Amino acid sequence: MGHGKTYLISVVLPTPAHSHLPQILSYRHSESLIKGALVRAPLGKRELLGMVWACEPAIGDTLDDAIKPITWVLPLPVLAQPWCDLVEFTAKYYQRTLGEIAMTALPPQLRELDALQMTRKLTKFAKKLKTQDAVGDDSIRVALSSEQQLAFNQLSDGDVRPALLFGATGSGKTEVYLCRLEAILKADAQAQVLVMVPEINLTPQLESRFKARIEARFGLDSVVLMHSGLTPAQRVQSWLAAHMGQARVVLGTRLAVLASMPRLRLIVVDEEHDPSYKSQDGARYSARDLAVYRGNRESVQVILGSATPSIETWHNAQSNDGKLARYRRIDMPSRIDSTAMPEVRLIDLRVHKKKSLFGECLVPEIVDAIQARAARGEQSLLFLNRRGYAPVLTCSSCDWKSACPNCSAYQVFHKQERRLRCHHCALVTPVPRACPECGDVDIGMQGRGTEQLEEVLAGQLGKHLRVLRLDADSTKLKGSLEAQMALVHSGEVDVLVGTQMVTKGHDFRRISLVVAVNPDSALYAADFRAPERLFSLLMQAAGRAGRDVAVSVQAQVWLQTAHPEHALYQALKKHDYPAFANQQLTERTAANMPPTSYQALLRAEAKTQELAQAFLEQAALCMENAALTHGITLYPAVPMPMQRIAKVERAQMLVESPSRAALQQFLAAWQPYLRELKMGGVLRWALDVDPLTI
Ligand SMILES: [Zn+2]
Numbered sequence: 001m002g003h004g005k006t007y008l009i010s011v012v013l014p015t016p017a018h019s020h021l022p023q024i025l026s027y028r029h030s031e032s033l034i035k036g037a038l039v040r041a042p043l044g045k046r047e048l049l050g051m052v053w054a055c056e057p058a059i060g061d062t063l064d065d066a067i068k069p070i071t072w073v074l075p076l077p078v079l080a081q082p083w084c085d086l087v088e089f090t091a092k093y094y095q096r097t098l099g100e101i102a103m104t105a106l107p108p109q110l111r112e113l114d115a116l117q118m119t120r121k122l123t124k125f126a127k128k129l130k131t132q133d134a135v136g137d138d139s140i141r142v143a144l145s146s147e148q149q150l151a152f153n154q155l156s157d158g159d160v161r162p163a164l165l166f167g168a169t170g171s172g173k174t175e176v177y178l179c180r181l182e183a184i185l186k187a188d189a190q191a192q193v194l195v196m197v198p199e200i201n202l203t204p205q206l207e208s209r210f211k212a213r214i215e216a217r218f219g220l221d222s223v224v225l226m227h228s229g230l231t232p233a234q235r236v237q238s239w240l241a242a243h244m245g246q247a248r249v250v251l252g253t254r255l256a257v258l259a260s261m262p263r264l265r266l267i268v269v270d271e272e273h274d275p276s277y278k279s280q281d282g283a284r285y286s287a288r289d290l291a292v293y294r295g296n297r298e299s300v301q302v303i304l305g306s307a308t309p310s311i312e313t314w315h316n317a318q319s320n321d322g323k324l325a326r327y328r329r330i331d332m333p334s335r336i337d338s339t340a341m342p343e344v345r346l347i348d349l350r351v352h353k354k355k356s357l358f359g360e361c362l363v364p365e366i367v368d369a370i371q372a373r374a375a376r377g378e379q380s381l382l383f384l385n386r387r388g389y390a391p392v393l394t395c396s397s398c399d400w401k402s403a404c405p406n407c408s409a410y411q412v413f414h415k416q417e418r419r420l421r422c423h424h425c426a427l428v429t430p431v432p433r434a435c436p437e438c439g440d441v442d443i444g445m446q447g448r449g450t451e452q453l454e455e456v457l458a459g460q461l462g463k464h465l466r467v468l469r470l471d472a473d474s475t476k477l478k479g480s481l482e483a484q485m486a487l488v489h490s491g492e493v494d495v496l497v498g499t500q501m502v503t504k505g506h507d508f509r510r511i512s513l514v515v516a517v518n519p520d521s522a523l524y525a526a527d528f529r530a531p532e533r534l535f536s537l538l539m540q541a542a543g544r545a546g547r548d549v550a551v552s553v554q555a556q557v558w559l560q561t562a563h564p565e566h567a568l569y570q571a572l573k574k575h576d577y578p579a580f581a582n583q584q585l586t587e588r589t590a591a592n593m594p595p596t597s598y599q600a601l602l603r604a605e606a607k608t609q610e611l612a613q614a615f616l617e618q619a620a621l622c623m624e625n626a627a628l629t630h631g632i633t634l635y636p637a638v639p640m641p642m643q644r645i646a647k648v649e650r651a652q653m654l655v656e657s658p659s660r661a662a663l664q665q666f667l668a669a670w671q672p673y674l675r676e677l678k679m680g681g682v683l684r685w686a687l688d689v690d691p692l693t694i
């Protein structure tokens with residue numbers, strides 16, 4: 001080693017939980033390195049991107065020869081301490097390794113760039129910085145309504161608690177976010193703001209609205225995007241811009257919560273109730289919850305916006321026994337354009353059943369209503385949460401159904417392509433001419449999907465009305481969603497038919513009738529969060545209607561239901577989210593369910609259901625005593641609601657506790673046992689903390 005000083009460097013590398021490697025590995029380097037520096041280091045035959053976690057001088061030449069040198073230190077500013085804390089918290093809370101979280105937070109391409117490429121990228125950045133100048137144009141700012149102004153004032157009053165901006169659809173929440181973030185960016189020339197939206201809401205319209213507003217005042221490239229649809233090169237650009245402080249606003253989906261933003265001053269989580277904030281694979285973190293943690297840790301304001309907040313957030317915004325609520329609530333109940341909220345009509349299917357021409361599909365009144373709207377130049381939106389033509393094919397002679405051979409699901413009949421498709425494993429097979437079991441040619445259909453709804457409507461409405469279907473099938477090709485949206489906006493379409501995809505994020509100015517064709521299916525689902533999701537979906541759908549003052553009559557939302565008396569529909573009729581949320585909260589409290597208890601799921605996948613469950617039972621066995629002392633309830637292993645996907649059997653075990661801390665302690669103690677457990681035919685296992693679906 002000669003006379004030079006040597007340092008012992010602890011490096012966080014992407015070592016997954018099930019590998020038996022430690023989270024932090026030791027290397028040597030000739031210079032001292034700061035925590036948060038990015039390095040390249042050898043591991044086995046590979047060379048990996050890692051992050052320095054600690055550094056200390058080696059005493060004399062005592063370093064073990066087995067300790068290898070760091071290959072290369074990336075020429076970038078180090079990741080700040082609060083960011084390292086965020087990574088550490090996320091890893092601990094969601095039971096992952098530091099390296100897994102750190103590396104999911106970094107753009108993948110950063111792992112591949114060599115020294116030369118990195119230098120080039122950085123030079124490009126320096127050039128850009130010189131050319132960008134704030135334009136300082138205030139002209140596009142619109143006047144706030146009194147409610148918006150009030151909300152803005154409250155957000156500026158210095159209260160450090162996370163704010164729930166509880167605003168009706170169409171109440172102009174986005175404008176309030178924009179004003180608040182502009183004020184922050186103006187007050188501090190280096191301040192940065194993170195704005196998160198659900199996956200589906202990151203539309204080109206929203207992007208251009210933000211860019212137009214912010215770049216006019218704070219310079220070109222002051223807004224960057226962060227979502228999984230970017231190319232690897234774009235991801236690196238956005239990440240660097242945020243990390244180097246050049247980007248003033250990061251607009252992104254859930255993964256943006258882990259962006260490195262050294263001058264972060266505000267976090268906005270729009271549509272905070274949206275399930276897409278919780279990742280369903282990998283680290284399974286909740287970006288909304290992490291946003292609240294991050295805001296608290298970095299003393300940064302957090303705004304959670306929604307017309308239908310999650311029950312957890314609603315709970316946090318309630319004051320208990322005169323104590324200050326954890327979140328403050330700011331209400332914006334009115335629509336910005338002062339149009340009335342749409343009228344909600346419940347169509348009782350029990351009354352209509354016999355008169356209906358299409359069975360459960362549509363009552364005749366609906367066809368009349370669509371025609372009346374079209375005659376006035378208005379549009380109608382019908383949604384049904386099933387794509388394809390018919391969800392199941394059946395044989396009338398025997399019990400045959402179009403079950404997917406790989407999954408515990410049916411293959412869906414797609415009429416236009418004459419195929420059966422499994423929506424879970426993507427298996428595609430031709431439609432059988434006769435029953436594969438008994439040979440009967442009389443194969444029938446069960447249930448209806450969007451494709452059939454489109455066909456039925458087109459037939460009933462006649463050729464002069466234009467029906468457009470919008471679902472995952474009709475928008476498969478890149479750019480086709482935008483093209484179809486353009487048709488809707490330009491008035492080329494009279495009736496829009498789709499899955500719940502059409503209810504989110506898009507502003508349809510001319511729609512004055514929204515019909516939920518079959519909302520009941522979610523009403524009595526096993527999942528205790530199903531009503532919450534249904535309410536928010538229907539509320540969102542209602543929010544699509546009547547946004548345009550040009551629409552002549554009050555917009556209407558029709559729900560076809562066999563349970564019109566249900567409390568959920570009654571609250572929806574009055575647009576009374578608080579009534580619904582409070583009732584849900586009471587029910588959940590009585591049943592000791594979240595948010596009054598805390599949950600985690602241990603999931604296992606195996607070739608057979610028995611093996612998957614055996615693994616879970618074995619995992620429970622080694623913690624029986626610990627569960628007792630921690631006050632943890634371990635439920636029996638059961639098949640997952642979707643028991644089999646692509647020939648893999650899935651099982652889960654629910655872990656529950658009245659105390660978040662106790663649950664955390666228990667899970668941390670469980671980890672080493674889980675890692676040592678014999679896999680015995682188990683392909684994968686994973687812990688899901690605060691799972692959204694059970
Ligand atoms: Zn048959």
Ligand SMILES: [Zn+2]
Nearest residue numbers: 404407422425
């Ligand atoms: Zn399948």
